[in-house]
Amino acid sequence: MVGHQFHSRFVMHYAGHKKWTVGCTECPLKAELAGADIRRGRGGQCPCANNPNRRFWTKVNATDNCWLWCGAKQSDGYGSFRVGSGKTALAHKWSWEQVFGPVPQGKELDHVCRNRACVRPDHLEAVTHQENVARGNMPSIVRARGYAV
Secondary structure, three states, X not given: OOOOEEOOEEEEEEEEOOEEEEEEOOOOOEEEEEHHHHHXXXXXXXXXXXXXXXXXXXXXXXXXXXXXXXXXXXXXXXXXEEEEOOEEEEHHHHHHHHHHOOOOOOOEEEEOOOOOOEXXXXXXXXXXXXXXXXXXXXXXXXXXXXXXX
16 A cells, blocks of 8 residues: 555555555645545545645646636636635735735736736736726737737
């Protein structure tokens, strides 16, 4: 059974009394599980699997330019991300807040690359609603900032 992998866990060694020590493929956490549970695939989810930061980045395809959100999207093209029990956030806003903190009051995030699926923080800019609307899809703004159109 040593080396057997299930979910994000793998069996490390026999711990005695019908228990096996299992480790996580993503973090240093270890646990003891019964052999029957391992064979049935029970208890295989490590607590780190519920870490929003870890889950977020598994849904991002970081290209040379934009970092594209590959998770759930709203009908308007913006990424949606579950951050807690029943709570969701816009993926680009969550990404911004991990780097820069909360969006300043009275501001909203503008995708200067014009790609609503992009979650790359340096492709987002906190601007007023009026400025965001005025920018619209003006390719000149995008080209001036060095982003592909």
